[in-house]
Amino acid sequence: xxxxxxxxYEVQREFDTRFRVLLGSMAEPVLFVSVQSGEIxxxxxxxxxxxxxxxxxxIGNPLMSCFETRKRGDLVEALTTLAISERADGMKIELxxxxxxxxxxxTLFRAAGERILLCRxxxxxxxxxxxxxxx
Amino acid sequence: xxxxxxxxYEVQREFDTRFRVLLGSMAEPVLFVSVQSGEIxxxxxxxxxxxxxxxxxxIGNPLMSCFETRKRGDLVEALTTLAISERADGMKIELxxxxxxxxxxxTLFRAAGERILLCRxxxxxxxxxxxxxxx
Numbered sequence: 001x002x003x004x005x006x007x008x009y010e011v012q013r014e015f016d017t018r019f020r021v022l023l024g025s026m027a028e029p030v031l032f033v034s035v036q037s038g039e040i041x042x043x044x045x046x047x048x049x050x051x052x053x054x055x056x057x058x059i060g061n062p063l064m065s066c067f068e069t070r071k072r073g074d075l076v077e078a079l080t081t082l083a084i085s086e087r088a089d090g091m092k093i094e095l096x097x098x099x100x101x102x103x104x105x106x107t108l109f110r111a112a113g114e115r116i117l118l119c120r121x122x123x124x125x126x127x128x129x130x131x132x133x134x135x
Numbered sequence: 136x137x138x139x140x141x142x143x144y145e146v147q148r149e150f151d152t153r154f155r156v157l158l159g160s161m162a163e164p165v166l167f168v169s170v171q172s173g174e175i176x177x178x179x180x181x182x183x184x185x186x187x188x189x190x191x192x193x194i195g196n197p198l199m200s201c202f203e204t205r206k207r208g209d210l211v212e213a214l215t216t217l218a219i220s221e222r223a224d225g226m227k228i229e230l231x232x233x234x235x236x237x238x239x240x241x242t243l244f245r246a247a248g249e250r251i252l253l254c255r256x257x258x259x260x261x262x263x264x265x266x267x268x269x270x
Contacts (some may be wrong), residue, residue: 017246022253
């Protein structure tokens, strides 16, 4: 049982490492958001650069704080609905204080009993949403 | 101890889920490669689309099989050296059978005692290597 436990730790660390390396290396800005709280739970380097905010300043703060939204309070709800609809397009939205339009492309999933939104931030004029811009 | 074990499984599953969702959603094509064997250990949907090969056909096969390489056998070694040098640019290389130049941007890390290369496949004319093309 001790050996099995140690193997589990190995596997767990391996997944954690792969996740961290992938998140940190990718050029696409992404944010992970808790559906329940609306707060950012993870942000990669590309996102901190784009939003011009440190990781510490993003994590634990509302997703809403990154964007200009007219409709207060239901940005995460709207993104959840969009994710469930599985439409290919994202939500057009303006970066707060940047006068820059982007698209938020949400993916909904459940981890450790919590609903999480993965939000990719895609340039509004980009074909990145289709994930086949190289093909 | 049983409770601790169950908690570990939860955490492990959570990291695995986040890794899988991130990998599957991102628009950038990426491959994970074992440095020791030179074989692909993971490929995302964007990579299977770009390379026009199924995930099953990629995993377990040599990274070299995806590219036109003059220097046989040392593509993974060259990528490892490039990753260690921490230069910002990738390796210019041609997709096999596609007559298309791309850049391979490698990141080296260790997981579960094995050295792994994360290889992002970036369009040769793209600024994706700098990860600040939105800033």
